[in-house]
Amino acid sequence: MKLTGGCYCGAVRYEAEGEPMMMAQCHCRECQYITGGSPNVFVAMSPDSFRYTKGAPKQFARKDLENPRTRExxxxxxxxxxxRPPRPVVIIKVGTLDEPGRIMPQVAIYTIDKQPFHHVPEGMPAFERLPQQ
Structure with a gap:
């Protein structure tokens, strides 16, 4: 699968190619902060399959956490x-894809933090934390 996308203004563009490691919605509290309250819909890809094709992102990682995620x-x-979590994976925000409709979340994770207004589609596997591998 080849994915392309970028930011709202077009200053940053990327591409990723390969099989997704996971397509999901995350309900964790951290993602709620980042999205403004909704679950984060994402596709996880290998870092080797991802590259920026235009521009360079700014990065942010909390200094008060032992293993913070880096937000780009x-x-x-x-x-x-x-x-970019501490493990080798790139979490691409589905809303930044040129064709977000190509990604269908297959699982809901961190539902322990799910808000009453969040929706998990009927029949979608849901886990309080990460599913066991």
Whole structure:
């Protein structure tokens, strides 16, 4: 699968190619902060399959956490493009894809933090934390 996308203003562009490691919606409290309250819909890809094709994102990682995630976003418009957790994976925000409809979340994770107004589609596997591998 080849994915392309970028930020709202077009200053940052990327592409990723390969099989997704996970397509999901995350309900964790951290994602709620980043999205403004909704679950985060994402596709996880290998870091080797991802590259920026235009511009360079600004990065942010909390200094008060032992193993923080690094958030990458456009310095011009603020669009959050990807997250890089401590493990080797790139979490691409589905809303930044050129064709977001190509991604269908297959699982809901961190539902322990789910808000009453969040929706998990009927029949979608849901886990309080990460599913066991």
């Amino acid at each position: 976003f456009c310095a011009e418009c603020g669009t959050h493009v990807v997250t």
